[in-house]
Amino acid sequence: MSEFIKICALSDLIPDAGIPALLNGKAIALFYVDGQVYALSNYDPIGQANVISRGIVGSIKGELVVASPLYKEHYSLSTGVCVEKSDATLTVYAVKVEGGDVWVA
Amino acid sequence: MKKKLVVVGNGMVGHAFLDKFVSSSAFADYAVTVFGEEPRVAYDRVYLSSYFSGKTAEDLSLVPVGFYESNGIDIRLNEKVMSIDTTAQTITTASGVSMAYDKLVLATGSYPFVPPIEGNNRDACLVYRTIEDLEAMKEAATRSKIGVVVGGGLLGLEAAKALVDLGLQTHVVEFAPRLMPVQLDNGGASMLRRKIEKLGVKIHTSKGTKIIEDGETARHKMVFNDGESLETDFILFSAGIRPRDELAKQSGIAMGARGGIVINDQCQTSAAHVYAIGECALHGGMIYGLVAPGYAMAQVVVDQLNHKPAAFAGADMSTKLKLMGVDVASIGDPHGTDEAAKSYIYENGPQEVYKKLVVSSDGKKLLGAVLVGDVDDYGNLLQLKLNDMNLPEHPDDLILPARSGSKPAFGADALPDSAQLCSCYDVSKGKIIQAIDDGATCLADVKNATKACTGCGGCTQLVTSVVNAELAKRGVEVSKAICEHFPYSRQELYHIVKVEGHKDFESVLHAHGEGHGCDICKPAIGSILGSVWNAYALDKKNIPLQDTNDRYLGNMQKDGTYSIIPRVPGGEITPDKLIVLGQVAKDYQLYTKINGGQRIVLFGAKLPDMPTIWQRLIDAGFESGQAYAKALRTVKSCVGSTWCRYGMLDSVKMAIDLENRYKGVRSPHKMKMGVSGCTRECAEAQAKDVGVIATENGWNLFVCGNGGMKPRHADLFAVDLDEATLYKYIDRFIMFYIQTAGRLERTATWLGNLEGGIDYLRQVVIEDSLGIGMHLEMQMQALVDTYQCDWQQVVDDPEKAKLFYNFVNDDAKDPEQLYVRERGQLRPATAQEKLESLAIELV
Numbered sequence: 001m002s003e004f005i006k007i008c009a010l011s012d013l014i015p016d017a018g019i020p021a022l023l024n025g026k027a028i029a030l031f032y033v034d035g036q037v038y039a040l041s042n043y044d045p046i047g048q049a050n051v052i053s054r055g056i057v058g059s060i061k062g063e064l065v066v067a068s069p070l071y072k073e074h075y076s077l078s079t080g081v082c083v084e085k086s087d088a089t090l091t092v093y094a095v096k097v098e099g100g101d102v103w104v105a
Numbered sequence: 106m107k108k109k110l111v112v113v114g115n116g117m118v119g120h121a122f123l124d125k126f127v128s129s130s131a132f133a134d135y136a137v138t139v140f141g142e143e144p145r146v147a148y149d150r151v152y153l154s155s156y157f158s159g160k161t162a163e164d165l166s167l168v169p170v171g172f173y174e175s176n177g178i179d180i181r182l183n184e185k186v187m188s189i190d191t192t193a194q195t196i197t198t199a200s201g202v203s204m205a206y207d208k209l210v211l212a213t214g215s216y217p218f219v220p221p222i223e224g225n226n227r228d229a230c231l232v233y234r235t236i237e238d239l240e241a242m243k244e245a246a247t248r249s250k251i252g253v254v255v256g257g258g259l260l261g262l263e264a265a266k267a268l269v270d271l272g273l274q275t276h277v278v279e280f281a282p283r284l285m286p287v288q289l290d291n292g293g294a295s296m297l298r299r300k301i302e303k304l305g306v307k308i309h310t311s312k313g314t315k316i317i318e319d320g321e322t323a324r325h326k327m328v329f330n331d332g333e334s335l336e337t338d339f340i341l342f343s344a345g346i347r348p349r350d351e352l353a354k355q356s357g358i359a360m361g362a363r364g365g366i367v368i369n370d371q372c373q374t375s376a377a378h379v380y381a382i383g384e385c386a387l388h389g390g391m392i393y394g395l396v397a398p399g400y401a402m403a404q405v406v407v408d409q410l411n412h413k414p415a416a417f418a419g420a421d422m423s424t425k426l427k428l429m430g431v432d433v434a435s436i437g438d439p440h441g442t443d444e445a446a447k448s449y450i451y452e453n454g455p456q457e458v459y460k461k462l463v464v465s466s467d468g469k470k471l472l473g474a475v476l477v478g479d480v481d482d483y484g485n486l487l488q489l490k491l492n493d494m495n496l497p498e499h500p501d502d503l504i505l506p507a508r509s510g511s512k513p514a515f516g517a518d519a520l521p522d523s524a525q526l527c528s529c530y531d532v533s534k535g536k537i538i539q540a541i542d543d544g545a546t547c548l549a550d551v552k553n554a555t556k557a558c559t560g561c562g563g564c565t566q567l568v569t570s571v572v573n574a575e576l577a578k579r580g581v582e583v584s585k586a587i588c589e590h591f592p593y594s595r596q597e598l599y600h601i602v603k604v605e606g607h608k609d610f611e612s613v614l615h616a617h618g619e620g621h622g623c624d625i626c627k628p629a630i631g632s633i634l635g636s637v638w639n640a641y642a643l644d645k646k647n648i649p650l651q652d653t654n655d656r657y658l659g660n661m662q663k664d665g666t667y668s669i670i671p672r673v674p675g676g677e678i679t680p681d682k683l684i685v686l687g688q689v690a691k692d693y694q695l696y697t698k699i700n701g702g703q704r705i706v707l708f709g710a711k712l713p714d715m716p717t718i719w720q721r722l723i724d725a726g727f728e729s730g731q732a733y734a735k736a737l738r739t740v741k742s743c744v745g746s747t748w749c750r751y752g753m754l755d756s757v758k759m760a761i762d763l764e765n766r767y768k769g770v771r772s773p774h775k776m777k778m779g780v781s782g783c784t785r786e787c788a789e790a791q792a793k794d795v796g797v798i799a800t801e802n803g804w805n806l807f808v809c810g811n812g813g814m815k816p817r818h819a820d821l822f823a824v825d826l827d828e829a830t831l832y833k834y835i836d837r838f839i840m841f842y843i844q845t846a847g848r849l850e851r852t853a854t855w856l857g858n859l860e861g862g863i864d865y866l867r868q869v870v871i872e873d874s875l876g877i878g879m880h881l882e883m884q885m886q887a888l889v890d891t892y893q894c895d896w897q898q899v900v901d902d903p904e905k906a907k908l909f910y911n912f913v914n915d916d917a918k919d920p921e922q923l924y925v926r927e928r929g930q931l932r933p934a935t936a937q938e939k940l941e942s943l944a945i946e947l948v
């Protein structure tokens with residue numbers, strides 16, 4: 001398992017929305033929903049651009065998802081699996097919040 | 106060798122025949138020639154009077170451009186057929202052409218009857234049937250102040266409306282003791298009279314005209330049998346129609362005693378291989394002066410040419426129409442000619458509503474009905490009559506106001522599948538069910554598939570209820586819930602937000618929803634908060650609601666960059682501003698294009714650059730063009746009267762003013778407008794949600810047009826408006842749309858789904874039938890008063906500007922944003938180009 005890296009302050013996050021960040025040169029997306037932080041890859045495998053952080057967060061039948069802003073496929077925040085096309089997946093990263101900061105590995 | 110089919114007459118029915126025939130298999134066996142006496146192809150006489158409210162001859166045409174040519178039909182206009190030789194099977198025309206036929210179809214229509222009154226051929230004594238007649242009327246009206254219509258029947262009242270539209274002080278002279286003597290009883294006719302007189306039209310009944318002679322104060326004096334007289338400049342005869350049977354008569358084809366080409370149930374005349382259809386035909390002693398029976402006859406002939414059995418079984422003459430804005434309907438026999446018939450009458454004086462039912466002596470069947478002022482019951486009653494259904498125990502419940510909710514539920518389900526719902530296009534309930542089985546999921550789909558509701562529109566209510574009932578039966582979500590989180594439609598959510606005063610999504614979700622919301626309900630409610638409170642998209646609590654375009658105030662491109670589209674009201678831009686745009690584009694290496702909305706778009710802006718780009722544009726006097734928002738986009742304009750030699754009014758100024766008034770107003774979908782300086786319509790205003798076209802007398806307003814996937818021409822909504830009235834109507838129109846449209850429903854689709862259609866919309870907006878006009882205007886004014894440029898707010902607030910970054914923890918460029926130079930500018934590299942890492946230019 002790779003090391004946790006400090007990304008930003010918790011207060012930089014926007015509740016119920018996403019923001020983009022860089023983790024070891026890779027683009028990631030951070031979401032902050034119901035007090036919980038999620039980190040996924042920011043690259044939309046279908047639209048082929050770094051845009052996932054700009055999608056709308058919501059729930060489908062109880063599961064938290066983000067909708068890609070390009071073509072609106074939904075990805076589970078906890079598993080990264082695409083609801084519409086199960087062969088498309090976002091990488092999910094481990095997250096911890098310590099001392100008001102967000103750490104991702 | 107193909108057989109020869111000749112059609113005489115290219116009117117409504119003649120064309121309908123060809124329209125049906127070309128799509129039948131027998132068409133391949135025939136070479137078709139059509140002769141039309143008029144100088145143009147078939148047009149819509151039913152809507153003839155709309156010519157006076159702005160429609161052109163082209164608008165009225167029933168024939169798609171190129172229809173005859175592409176189907177290989179030989180059409181000869183301006184060519185009257187003079188004789189038929191039924192033995193040799195040939196016809197001869199006025200220009201001497203002679204032609205053989207294997208089958209001949211006569212669709213020669215009818216002509217207006219002019220009573221044999223001395224002086225009936227004086228100057229400005231006209232009739233009303235063709236476009237040439239309309240032109241003559243227009244010309245005569247310019248020389249007249251007072252106009253008289255002779256004849257108070259259906260067409261006469263329609264003609265009276267035309268005279269009112271032409272600006273004449275209008276009178277109607279009717280021989281019978283009441284208006285519309287055929288369709289109405291005394292009670293209904295006097296209610297109609299009261300309503301029409303209120304509109305300033307003078308009605309004179311029981312008046313026979315003896316002579317028309319020189320007037321003293323006006324061009325003519327009409328002297329009546331009772332010795333009274335009336336002075337007028339203009340006389341329009343509308344005293345009934347007579348079949349155009351002269352051609353058939355000379356050719357020895359059998360005639361009715363009082364005219365009309367006799368046909369049997371197969372629409373065959375007495376001569377072999379000769380058919381007659383439409384208003385020239387006499388069937389069972391009847392001439393049908395309506396289009397629907399003519400269309401049915403046309404179908405009967407098409408079927409026979411296809412060797413299918415078919416018969417014309419007569420037609421129902423029930424009608425529902427709007428005469429001078431008054432709703433009138435008549436069903437079956439409204440006079441109770443049958444001695445034993447019983448009748449029920451409901452009259453509401455203050456609201457000017459009159460309804461009468463005529464029922465059989467046993468009270469079981471409906472024989473006829475008259476409705477004036479409120480025709481909502483027409484659909485139900487007509488179906489009862491047509492399908493010979495049993496009446497409820499208390500038939501009068503059918504016409505009494507449903508105040509107590511006691512109106513018998515006469516559901517769509519009660520109708521048999523054979524029930525004809527739309528008579529204009531002969532659409533039965535069965536056909537509607539078929540369309541739904543074939544995939545139609547809403548009223549608009551059904552209309553497209555069956556053409557139902559697209560003629561006179563009289564059947565819309567009934568068709569809607571059948572469609573809804575059928576969809577519900579199939580478990581198709583007629584559920585209005587916009588998504589799994591809210592059991593409400595957008596319209597209901599709008600009212601919830603407004604009435605309960607919700608200022609953010611959380612509080613609406615808490616009170617009325619469940620779960621977390623989603624990418625459907627969040628932007629919908631975000632937009633509603635914008636429409637109701639002018640809520641700003643980038644306020645922290647609103648950010649999670651925004652589609653990316655609204656969140657970053659630009660349209661996202663395929664590579665994750667954004668477009669920059671500053672507002673250029675009316676498309677007018679100074680050279681200085683052009684230079685600034687060019688400079689900014691150069692400095693940030695933005696791809697530059699003139700877009701379809703008459704403004705300039707800069708593509709490829711990176712998130713971190715957007716606030717500074719906009720800072721420079723705002724400093725130069727630009728503001729956001731809201732090209733990313735569900736809001737007003739552009740108001741296109743033409744050159745207009747300042748430069749164009751044809752311009753009637755200053756279309757540029759009007760476009761700029763409109764754009765500045767409505768900019769930023771959040772709506773269910775985007776809205777576009779256009780303003781043209783004259784009817785040449787260079788701004789394509791009729792393809793817009795709101796279109797404005799200058800006339801000699803003011804502005805014509807068009808609404809609910811649309812380009813895009815399903816183009817739709819806008820409907821003419823009101824004519825010759827002054828500016829104040831124009832703004833008033835547009836304010837009301839837009840606010841009413843905002844309040845009642847579904848999610849992402851553009852005005853064209855909204856209108857398609859609006860019960861009552863354009864007439865209802867006119868009632869609400871122009872006549873203020875719901876009494877909400879002032880309210881709508883005030884709401885619009887509040888939005889206009891609180892307008893703020895989206896980008897100005899970012900530029901002014903460092904906290905907001907900070908939201909634009911590629912990475913929260915790094916200033917790096919986005920490694921996926923790579924470019925290729927093409928035609929002197931940069932464009933995003935394709936995946937292939939990235940792989941080959943050739944021709945890639947890092948910016």
Ligand code: SRM
Nearest residue numbers: 660668670700701702704732738777811812813814815851
């Ligand atoms: C830039 C422009 C094309 C151009 O280079 O000419 C354009 C670009 C887009 N159009 Fe358009 N439309 C543009 C004029 C038009 C026009 C022409 C017009 O306005 O006179 C039409 C047809 C007229 C109409 O809307 O009725 C048009 C009909 C559409 C439609 C179909 C709408 C419909 O009701 O069917 C969409 C899809 C939608 O909105 O859902 C659309 C959607 C789009 C989107 C927003 C698609 C998207 O989400 O990325 C494009 C955004 C590109 C961008 O980054 O700005 N665009 N689009 C034009 C911008 C005008 C402006 O300054 O605001």
Ligand SMILES: Cc1cc2nc3c(=O)[nH]c(=O)nc-3n(C[C@H](O)[C@H](O)[C@H](O)COP(=O)(O)OP(=O)(O)OC[C@H]3O[C@@H](n4cnc5c(N)ncnc54)[C@H](O)[C@@H]3O)c2cc1C
Nearest residue numbers: 114116117118119142150151185186213214383384395396
């Ligand atoms: C103002 C107005 C309003 C109306 N409103 C309604 C309404 O609301 N609802 C409704 O159902 N109906 C309405 N009608 C009636 C409707 O227009 C007619 O029923 C319909 O036009 C009949 O079609 P047709 O083809 O039989 O006759 P037409 O449309 O009159 O066509 C006949 C054509 O044949 C041509 N012709 C005649 N003789 C010859 C010849 N020898 N050689 C070549 N060509 C020839 C004529 O010039 C004409 O063009 C209205 C009519 C008018 C005038």
Ligand code: SF4
Nearest residue numbers: 743749752782786787
């Ligand atoms: S619409 Fe009329 S006024 Fe405007 S540019 Fe065209 S011709 Fe000129």
Ligand code: FES
Nearest residue numbers: 527529560561562
């Ligand atoms: S009955 Fe005229 S449109 Fe349907």
